[in-house]
Amino acid sequence: MNSRSNQIVNKEAQEPGRLERTRNRTVFSPGVDIRETKEELVVYADIPGVPDDKVDITVEKGVLTIRGSVPETEKSGAHSLLLEEFETGDYERAFTLSNEVDQENxxxxxxxxxxxxHLPKAGPAKARKIEVSAS
Amino acid sequence: MVRFNPGSPYATTRWDPFSELTHLQRTLSRAFDPRLARRSTEFPAVNVSANDSEVVLTAELPGVDPADLEITVQGAMVTIKGERRETPAAEGEQYHRRERDTGSFSRSLELPYDLDPDKVRATLKHGILNVVMPRAEADKPRKVSITS
Incomplete structure (x- = not known):
């Protein structure tokens, strides 16, 4: 596992060109697995430290955006740092979705x-039968 | 394994110019390449802090079930051992991205203080491991009263 451990290490999120963040905090791009079955796409994202209610998922104009914020921990003043290998920060990453995804479900x-x-695939466009009424 | 320099300014009050330099170098490299400085060669990455009575270790362990995690403390040595399991693949499933690692891991750290293994408390919440390890009574700094 160690040999590939660099992949687990937090990667900083790319700052969207025209946007600026209001919070002055490091934002990481969470590592993800994206798996596809016949019925759905499943995205797994590592967001350690984010409580359930601090996860924000939006789908807008075919873009799935994952955001997670880690609550600030009160710094215990009397503790001195011996080793610091990771930093805490928020998480953000966005993916474009194809039309195949049933965005409502x-x-x-x-x-x-x-x-x-879980991103269920939209069922195949049903062939619509158009009734022809006899004149 | 990580071994703390006993002469480090964090561990004792003795001033050590070399660890000061290491600290400076680390700060500078972080300033120029934050990604590089944050990178740890071992999994999991840990943060360790201490005061006069306890040592606190935190580690990011997303996707690790508490049942698959084992923490052992002996003397000044703490070992974190566990496994990160993958959700089993369904038939015909395919990967589009695979950035998350799985498998077993083990990491040992030697801390600058002896610990009291009976009083160690560990929690795993939202994928963050937090281990509070009280220092061994015999190893704690003691105030010496001076008699005139």
């Missing part, structure tokens, strides 16, 4: 710091 859950988003 997206479900998400968070467990042990992993966000799981």
């Amino acid at each position: 997206i479900r998400a859950s968070v467990k042990n710091g992993v966000l799981v988003i």
